[in-house]
Amino acid sequence: MIKVSDVVIIGGGIIGISIAYHLAKSGCSNVVVLEKEDLIGAGSTSKGAGGIRQQFSTEINIRLSMESVKIFERFADEMGCEEVFYQNGYLFLLSTEEEMKSFKKNVELQRDLGLEVDILSPDEMRAMIPFINTEDILGVTFCRSDGYADIDGVLQGFAREAKRLGVKIYLKTEVEGIEVENGRVCKVRTRRGDIETHTVINAGGPYSAIIGKMVGIDLPITPFKRQIFVTEPLDFIPDSMPMIIDFHTKFYCRKESGGLLMGGGEKKESSGFDTNVDWGVLESLVEKGIHRIPGIKDARIKKGWAGLYSITLDFNPILGKVPHVEGFVCAVGFSGHGFMHSPIVGKLISELIIDGEASTIDISPLSINRFEDKDRIIPEENVI
Ligand SMILES: Cc1cc2nc3c(=O)[nH]c(=O)nc-3n(C[C@H](O)[C@H](O)[C@H](O)COP(=O)(O)OP(=O)(O)OC[C@H]3O[C@@H](n4cnc5c(N)ncnc54)[C@H](O)[C@@H]3O)c2cc1C
Numbered sequence: 001m002i003k004v005s006d007v008v009i010i011g012g013g014i015i016g017i018s019i020a021y022h023l024a025k026s027g028c029s030n031v032v033v034l035e036k037e038d039l040i041g042a043g044s045t046s047k048g049a050g051g052i053r054q055q056f057s058t059e060i061n062i063r064l065s066m067e068s069v070k071i072f073e074r075f076a077d078e079m080g081c082e083e084v085f086y087q088n089g090y091l092f093l094l095s096t097e098e099e100m101k102s103f104k105k106n107v108e109l110q111r112d113l114g115l116e117v118d119i120l121s122p123d124e125m126r127a128m129i130p131f132i133n134t135e136d137i138l139g140v141t142f143c144r145s146d147g148y149a150d151i152d153g154v155l156q157g158f159a160r161e162a163k164r165l166g167v168k169i170y171l172k173t174e175v176e177g178i179e180v181e182n183g184r185v186c187k188v189r190t191r192r193g194d195i196e197t198h199t200v201i202n203a204g205g206p207y208s209a210i211i212g213k214m215v216g217i218d219l220p221i222t223p224f225k226r227q228i229f230v231t232e233p234l235d236f237i238p239d240s241m242p243m244i245i246d247f248h249t250k251f252y253c254r255k256e257s258g259g260l261l262m263g264g265g266e267k268k269e270s271s272g273f274d275t276n277v278d279w280g281v282l283e284s285l286v287e288k289g290i291h292r293i294p295g296i297k298d299a300r301i302k303k304g305w306a307g308l309y310s311i312t313l314d315f316n317p318i319l320g321k322v323p324h325v326e327g328f329v330c331a332v333g334f335s336g337h338g339f340m341h342s343p344i345v346g347k348l349i350s351e352l353i354i355d356g357e358a359s360t361i362d363i364s365p366l367s368i369n370r371f372e373d374k375d376r377i378i379p380e381e382n383v384i
Contacts, residue, residue: 001193002168006030007353008188009201010175010211012040014155014339015331016203018346020169021162026350029166032197034190036174041155043205045339047275047307049228049254049263051243052340053090053146054115057106057381060316060365062113064341067360071343072149079161084153088254089242090146091125092382093292094139099247103141106382110143117143131236131295132244148243148254151339158346178214178328185215185327199353201329206273206308208332215325219318220371221333222271223308226263227281231299233258244292250384251288260296262289264384275306311335314379319345319366320352329353330368336384 006028009016012035023031037043052072054065071078072085094100103119110117120142122134163169170192178200179187185200204211206223243254250264265288266281282301290297312318312333322328331349334341348358370376 001170001173002032002195003193004196005032006197007032007199007201008195008197009033009203010188011035011043011203011205011208012169012171013043013045013203013205014041014151014158014342015205015334015345016201017041017155017158017162018342019201019203019331019349020167021158021165022346022350023353024162024165024167026354028350028354031167032195033167033169034173034175034188035169035171038171040159040169040171041152044307044310045151045155045205047228047305048151048339049252049261050148050151050339051090051252051254052085052149053143053243055090055092055106055110055117055141055143055146055382057102057109058316058378059109059113060361061337061380062110062115063361064344066113066115067344067347068341069145071347075154075157079157081153081157084150084157085147086149087145087147088240089142089144091242091244092141093137093244093246093248094141095136095248097138100139102381103139103247107141115143116145117141129241131293133292133294142242146243154339154342175211175214180215180325183324183326185325198327199329200327201331201349203331205332205338206310208310208330212330215328217322217325217328219330219332219368220313221310221318223273224271224311225274225278225306226266226309226336227277227304227306228261228263229282229285229304230256230261230302231259231296232302234260234296234299236295245384246288246292249288251285251292252384253289253293259302260289260293260299262286273308275308277304277306279304309335310338313371314377315383316380317341317345317366318368319348319363320358320368322368335380
């Protein structure tokens with residue numbers, strides 16, 4: 001294993017791999033990614049739904065998504081791979097006056113930032129998706145440039161190009177400690193040997209608080225289990241079906257392998273690292289699904305899996321440097337949005353490391369310092 005590196009990234013999930021790619025693309029190629037599992041993406045990344053949306057309630061999240069969508073749109077060309085991004089749109093179904101009011105406010109902000117979003121009536125939505133039950137729906141927001149992507153295609157695309165540009169990815173290499181000398185990181189310790197470096201990026205997903213502790217920092221990130229189930233193929237679902245979010249119940253679905261991928265609407269479980277599937281949640285999830293799409297009532301469930309969200313107090317990530325430990329950079333706490341934000345996060349962190357600050361978007365609202373000043377915390381309301 002290499003003994004010295006300009007940048008060591010801890011975590012080979014979509015965030016760590018995107019950062020590695022963007023660093024290498026900008027000319028910083030003496031970069032190492034350390035991943036404890038035997039595959040990249042084995043953590044939260046491979047457990048996601050692949051959803052990519054720009055419909056958020058806060059300016060920072062809308063901007064992160066809009067910039068990421070630009071990268072997803074040119075991904076296949078840039079990586080020389082097959083198309084991975086399906087811009088089928090996202091529909092948010094709203095059932096109460098309160099939801100209508102807050103989404104109209106969100107749409108105003110989204111439009112001010114240049115996003116094209118429509119507010120549709122239930123009839124207009126049914127014209128688009130006739131198999132949806134709209135009896136309890138008051139209105140719908142629709143952004144047609146939202147969609148979803150092939151998670152593995154994006155991950156492997158970034159990884160392949162990063163390696164071609166010189167990045168080294170070490171699997172089965174768990175980081176056990178980080179040494180700090182005179183307030184600056186100087187070494188990363190692994191079972192396979194040490195690597196000297198002055199820059200360490202924490203991209204450890206749900207484990208990032210453990211990595212923070214290695215340099216004496218408390219990162220307010222908690223892992224919560226979230227699950228997805230997929231039905232056998234259903235012939236009435238068109239390839240063009242948008243992602244659907246039933247905001248009131250938080251049930252979401254989209255087409256997957258000919259069937260319906262369903263998730264959301266789970267009660268807040270206790271935090272922890274358990275990723276065993278809890279089949280007990282299936283009944284209430286399917287009930288919500290049948291209410292919205294009655295045609296799935298006889299569908300058989302083909303598979304299910306569980307993964308972890310990394311949740312912060314305001315459902316927003318922590319991006320950037322930390323006080324008192326020079327050379328330690330965080331890209332953590334992405335809740336259910338880490339995949340969709342991974343392209344721009346990779347770019348922003350590479351700007352921060354190479355130029356000293358992130359220029360494409362001001363990431364100061366996502367600094368860890370915000371938790372010291374309640375007025376600076378703006379929670380994301382549009383979370384699933
Ligand atoms: C059910 C579910 C649905 C989701 N749906 C969506 C969605 O539709 N859209 C979306 O944008 N996001 C979604 N997400 C969230 C998304 O999956 C995550 O935000 C994203 O994958 C985070 O990526 P990451 O690289 O930060 O974390 P991870 O993929 O978990 O990567 C972190 C990596 O760090 C490694 N690691 C940790 N500690 C160490 C160590 N000490 N040494 C070495 N390696 C270490 C881990 O093994 C892991 O591979 C969903 C998540 C779940 C669970």
